Amino acid sequence: MTIKKNILMLPALVLAAVLVGQSSAHAAVDPETAFVFNTFSFLIHGALVMWMAAGFSMLEAGLVRTKNTATICLKNIALFAVSCIVFYLIGYNLMYTDVSGFIGSFSLFYDPSDAEYALLGADEATPELVAAVVSNGYSVMSDWFFQVVFVATAVSVVSGTVAERMKLWAFMLFAVVMSGFIYPIVGSWVWGGGWLSELGFTDFAGSTLVHSVGGWAALTGAILVGPRKGKYAADGSVNPIPGSNLPLATLGTFILWLGWFGFNGGSQLALGSALDAVAMSNVYVNTNVAACAGTVAAMLTSQAIFKKVDLSMSLNGALAGLVAITAGPDVSSPMIAVLVGVVGGVIAVIAVPMFDKLKIDDVVGALSVHLVSGIWGTIACGIFVTGDVVAQLIGVVAIGAFVTVTSALTWLALKSVMGIRVSEEEEFHGQDKTELAMEAYPEFGIGSGRI
C-alpha cells in the first residue's frame, strides 16, 4: 500500500462511489474499465520513465570527454539494471510495505500480487477472481513497474556529477546502496506514508524524493572524490573542460523531456475517470511549459551574464524547468508553471559558478539542475499548490540531511575498502582504456593523454 497512490486516487474513488449511487448526469467509468485505464497508464508512462535512462546516458556521454565516454555509457545502463534488481530484491519493501513512519519492511523479494497470479494461472477467469483483482483499482504489477523505473533516475543524477574519475565498481556498489536503502528509506517517509507525508510534505513526482535525493548523493560524492585534475588551477581560476559531443547531449535532453511526461503524467497514478484524465492533462501542459520556460530563461540569462548563449546551459535550463515543476505539476495555471520553470532555468545558469567557487567539480551541471532546482520546485509547490511552505522546508532539510549522511558514510566505506577514485595515471589516460580496455570512438577520438 502506498500513500502516494491512496491519496491521489481518493478523488477517483470518491467520485466512483458518488456516481454509482445515482445515474442521472451520466454513467461513471465502470470499475474494470477504470482498472484497465489505470494499469495502462502505469505501463506506458513507466516505459517513458525507463526511456529517461537513455536520456541520462546520452546527456552524460555528450558532456564528458571522449576518453571517458564508453565508461559513462556503461555506468548508465548498468546502474539502471542494478537499481531495478536491487529495488526488486529489497528496496520496494523498504519503501512501500508496512511503513512504520521512518522505514518499511526488510523482507526480501517483493511479491507482485497473489490475486493477480491467481487470475493469470486459473483455468477459468471466474468473476470472483476478476473482482479480487479489480477491487485494487489498478494492477499492482503495473504499479511496481512504474515505481521500479523511478529508482534509476535518482542514481543517474549521481553518475554525471562524479564522472571521469569515480571508479566503475565503486560507483556500482554505491548504486546498490542508494537504490536498496537510501532512496527507499526517504521514499517511505513521503510516498510510503511515513512521517513527512503525515506532516503535510508534498512532492507530486519527486523534485525532492528523486532529483534532490540524487543531487545530495552527487554532492557528497563530488566533495569526497575531489575535482578532476586540471579543473581548478592553483590561482583559483576555473578551467572549463568542454563536453565532447554536444548533439548527443542535446538528444539526451530531448529524451529526458519526453520521458518526463511519463514521470509526471504517470504520477497522477490513475486515469480511470474524467477527473484523473483532466488532472493528467493539466500535468502534461504544466510540465511542457515549465521546460520551455526554463530553456528560454537559461538562454537569456547566459546571454546576459556571459554575452553568449551557452548550449549546455540551455539544455540544463530545460531540465531545471522540468525538475522544478515536478513537485507540483498539478498547479492550477500554466502561468505559474512558466514562473516555476523560469526560476529553474535561471538557477541552472547561476548556480554553476557557485559550485565552481567551492571547487566542487560537477561534470554535467547536475547539482544545479537536480539539487538546487529540485529544492526550488519543492518550495514552489508549497507556495503555489499546498500553501504550506514550512512542511516543504522541513522535508527538504530532513531528506537532505539523511541522504548526505548516509551517502557520505557509503562513499567513505567504499573509499577505505577499495578506493573510489582512479589513479592519476588512469585519469590521464581515461577510464575507457584503463577500466574497459576500449575506446568510445577509436577512429576519431583524440583519446588518452588529453585533459
Add this chain to the structure above:
Amino acid sequence: MTIKKNILMLPALVLAAVLVGQSSAHAAVDPETAFVFNTFSFLIHGALVMWMAAGFSMLEAGLVRTKNTATICLKNIALFAVSCIVFYLIGYNLMYTDVSGFIGSFSLFYDPSDAEYALLGADEATPELVAAVVSNGYSVMSDWFFQVVFVATAVSVVSGTVAERMKLWAFMLFAVVMSGFIYPIVGSWVWGGGWLSELGFTDFAGSTLVHSVGGWAALTGAILVGPRKGKYAADGSVNPIPGSNLPLATLGTFILWLGWFGFNGGSQLALGSALDAVAMSNVYVNTNVAACAGTVAAMLTSQAIFKKVDLSMSLNGALAGLVAITAGPDVSSPMIAVLVGVVGGVIAVIAVPMFDKLKIDDVVGALSVHLVSGIWGTIACGIFVTGDVVAQLIGVVAIGAFVTVTSALTWLALKSVMGIRVSEEEEFHGQDKTELAMEAYPEFGIGSGRI
C-alpha cells in the same frame, strides 16, 4: 472551438447519439470512458509530436557541418521552447478562438478551461462538475497540449533550410513571429473554421498547414539570406557540402517517423468509439506504408539518376512520404497511400537539383520534403479523399501567398534592424565558435576554417 475537432468528432457524436437511443446490437462506449480515451489519445500522441523536435534536431545536426552543429542544436530546442510559449501567449487564440473567417481573437494568455479547473479544485467531484467537463468530449487541456506541440514542427522546417548562416537571434525572433502570427492565422483559415475550411479545403494533419507553411517560410528565408559561401561556384556548378554526421541524420529520420504516428494518428482527434479506433488504425497503416514507399522510391530514383544510392536522399524520401500522406492519411486503401508516398519519395530526389539550379541553398533538403511534397500531398488528398482538387489548389496558393509575403516582410524587417546573416568571417569560422563560443565536437571536429 476548433472546426478541426468538430468536423472530425461528428461521426463519433452521431454514433453516440444513435447508440444511446437503442441497446440492441451492443452498448456504446459511455461518455466518461470516451472522454478518457479521447484525452489520453491527445496526451500520448502529443508527446510523440513533441518528440519530433528531437528528430528535427538530430536530422539537422547530422546534415550541417561540425562548425555549426551546436548552433543548430540550440536553435532547435530553443525554437520548440519559444514556439510553445508564444502559442500559449497569443497564437492559440488567434488560431482557434472566435475565428471570424480570416483570423481569431487577439486576446492574451489562452485559458485552458474554467470547467476543468473547477473540477480539479473542488473538494468533491460532484456529478455536475464531472458532467460539465465530460460534455466537451475530451479534456480541452489535452487538446491544447496536442495543438501546441504542432507549432514547433512548422518552425523546425525553417531552421534546417537556413542553417549555417542565419544569425541565432534573428532566427529566434522569426520563430516568435511565425508561431505567434503566421502559423496561427493561416491555421485559423482551416482548422479554426475560417474561410478555407468553408470552401472545402481539407488537410487532415497538416501537409499544407504545417509542412508547406514551414516550407514557404524557409524558401523566403533562404532566398533573402542567400546561399552559403562556396555552395555555388561562379561557373554555375554546385559544390556539395556533405553533412557531418549521417548516423545522427538517420536517427533524426527514425524519430520523425515514430513521432508521425502521433502527428497523424492523434489528428483523428478522438478515440472514444470503435469508429474512431478504426479510423486511427487506418491512419497508422497508411502513414507507415507511405513512409516505406517514399524510402524505397527515393532509393531507386537516386540509383537511377546518380548511379548511387544516396543515404540522405533516402532519409528525405521517407520524410517526403510522410509529409505527402499527412493531408489525407484517412484514405481508404494502403495501395493509395503507397502511391502517395512513392511520388513524395521521387520528389525528395528530383526537386533538389531544381532548387540548386535556382541557387536556393537548402542545407537539409527541407524545401523538397516539406514544401514540394506537402503541396503534392495536399493535392493528392483532393484526388483520393475529398474529390475536390480545386479547393485544395486554392488553399495551397492562398496559404503559400500569405506565408511568403508575411515571412518576407518579417525577414526584411529583421534584416534592416539587426541583420539576418552572420559576417563572412563568422561564417568561415562557424557559428558555434562565434555565436556560442563552443564546439560541438571539441576533440575531433575539424572545426573552423573549413568549408
Add this chain to the structure above:
Amino acid sequence: MTIKKNILMLPALVLAAVLVGQSSAHAAVDPETAFVFNTFSFLIHGALVMWMAAGFSMLEAGLVRTKNTATICLKNIALFAVSCIVFYLIGYNLMYTDVSGFIGSFSLFYDPSDAEYALLGADEATPELVAAVVSNGYSVMSDWFFQVVFVATAVSVVSGTVAERMKLWAFMLFAVVMSGFIYPIVGSWVWGGGWLSELGFTDFAGSTLVHSVGGWAALTGAILVGPRKGKYAADGSVNPIPGSNLPLATLGTFILWLGWFGFNGGSQLALGSALDAVAMSNVYVNTNVAACAGTVAAMLTSQAIFKKVDLSMSLNGALAGLVAITAGPDVSSPMIAVLVGVVGGVIAVIAVPMFDKLKIDDVVGALSVHLVSGIWGTIACGIFVTGDVVAQLIGVVAIGAFVTVTSALTWLALKSVMGIRVSEEEEFHGQDKTELAMEAYPEFGIGSGRI
C-alpha cells in the same frame, strides 16, 4: 484469423461470456470499450516495435567502422521500408490467411478489412456497421500494423552480422525474400496456426520466430559471405575490430529495450479486460527484469573472463536477456525472468569466442544475442511456462533447418547472379565511398584505408 490471437484472447472471451451472463460482482468492460483498448494497444505497441528499427540502426552504426557506417544506416532504414511493403504485398497472407498447416495463401495485397472500410465510408455509423466491426474484438487494421512492424526485426538481425562486406543490393534482395517468404512461412507454422502450434510449440513474442529466424539467416549469410579481411589471422588468432561509435551503440540498446515493451507487451494481443491488463503488466515486469539481469550477468561474466567489463558485451547482455524472455514473458514470477535473463547475459559473452573459433565473423554479436539466446529462451519457455520441452526442441530444430536451407539457397542464388560480397578494394575503402559515394563522418572519420 491468426491462432496467435485466438489462443491468447481466449481467456478474455471466456471471461466476457461469463460476465455477460451475470451482473453480480461487477460489470465487465463493454465490447466496444474493449475493442478500443485492444486496438489502441496494437497501435501504441506497434509504434514502439517500429522504433526498434532505429535501435538496430544505431546499434549497428555504432559497432561497424566509420567507413561502413552510412551504408549500415541505409541498409537498416531500407530493410524496414522494404519489409513492410513486401509483407503487405505477399507476406501477411502467407503467414496468416488460410494456413494449411505448412503455409498460408499466395494471394497478393492483403486487404485490411471490408467491414472496417464500410464503417469508415458510411454516411452514418449504423449500429449494424459498428457491431460488424466490434464483433472482431479489435481493429484488424491495427493488428496488421502490429504484425507488419515485426517483420523488420528479423531482417535487422541479419544486417548486423553480415555488415561491412555484404553488397547493398544483394542484401536488399535477401530482405525481400526473407520478409516475403522465409519469415512468413515459418511464422504460419506457429502464429498462423500451422503444424507446430498444433504440436504445442509456444513462442509468445518470437524468441524463435523472430530472433532465431533472423539468427539462422544471419549465420548462413556470415558463413557464405566469409569473414571480413583481417579479422582472422593465418595463425588462428582473432583480430578484434572495434566499433567506431559506442555511445550510438548504447543508444541503440536503450531504444531496443524501450521498443521491447511494445514487442512483448503488445504480443498479449489484447487489453480489453482486467485479465489482459494484468497479463500485460506481468509481461512488462518480466521483460524489464530479464533485461536488467542480462546486463548484470554479462558485466560480471566479462569481468570474470576478461578481467575487464566490456561495454559492447554488456549491451549485448541486455539484448540477450530481452531475447531470452521473449518466448515466455508471461512466466509467473520475476525471479524466473531474472534467471532466464541471467543465462541470456552469460550466453551473450561466452558464445562470442565460440563463433570466432569457427571463423564465423559476426560484426555486432547478433548470433550470440538473437540465435543462441533465442534458442535458450524458447527452451526456457518449455521449462517454466508450458512444461513441454520436447515440443520446443522440435520447433527450434524444424525452424532452424527450414530457415538455414532456404536462406542458403537464397544467398547462393544471389551469389551466382550478382555476387554477395564487395570486392577486396571496395572492402578496403569501405562501402560508404564505393557503394554510396559519401562518408558518414566526412570531417572526422578516418575513412578509407583502415582495417
